[in-house]
Amino acid sequence: MVVSGSINTIIQNAVATITFSHPASNSFPSELLQKLTDEFYALDNNKNVAVIILQSEGNGAFCAGASFDELLLISNFEDGSNFFSGFANVINSMRKCSKLIIGRIQGKAVGGGVGLAAACDYTFATEKSDIKLSEIAIGIGPFVIEPAVSRKISKRAFSEMTLTPTRWKSAQWAKENGLFSEIFSTIDELDASINTFVSELSSYNIEALEEIKKVFWEGTENWDSLLNERAAISGRLVLSEYTKEALQKFKK
16 A cells, blocks of 8 residues: 555644645655645635644655656656646645745755745744755756745745755755745744744734735736646656656665
8 A cells, every 4th residue: 555645734723734744755746735735725715714834744854845756657748747737736725825824844845845835925944944956957847836936035046946956055045045934943943933923923813814915925816827837847848768767866
């Protein structure tokens, strides 16, 4: 039996905490991406929720991005495009969700994991939360997540990350460039600060919070079509022999 990971949500005091997990460094196969997308849409309609916390399980990696195992199985353009549309759908569900989304980035993030962090409205991280966009090294590119990442860190910083796919950027770099809002020395300090932050935030007028979220995301109304177009690019490139060979090397 293949372990496909899980999505679990707990709602308490107007705060919904979504926890995603997968044994392969909290990476995302298609099934898990769809579950996360559905969860954001469900919480969008929940009048008892004011704020959402997005986190992953454990104290290791926050998210390793797309599932390499599933990428290796892609054999045609339709399957490839559909797979990368999974990340497009998650980012769009986060963008459209009326609730403010707070990211708990306790560890390293790669590829799609960086995209998830960028799609959050406010992020807490630790000094160990290094980031990397490794896509170019495997023959594709961070096309789907680019709008979300560039929106946070600028096109210049995005270009720097993209063209150095084997180098980690530090959590401090991520904070200085706008991806992380706050960073802490330990996970305990991070969690204490998140708890204080969301407790205060969730006490505010929910309608005001929802209106300010709209302001944050002004100018992104074309992302439904844009991100699907980007998914098609990745879906085509993932079929190349270069990418197949590179993925096999990465797995070893």
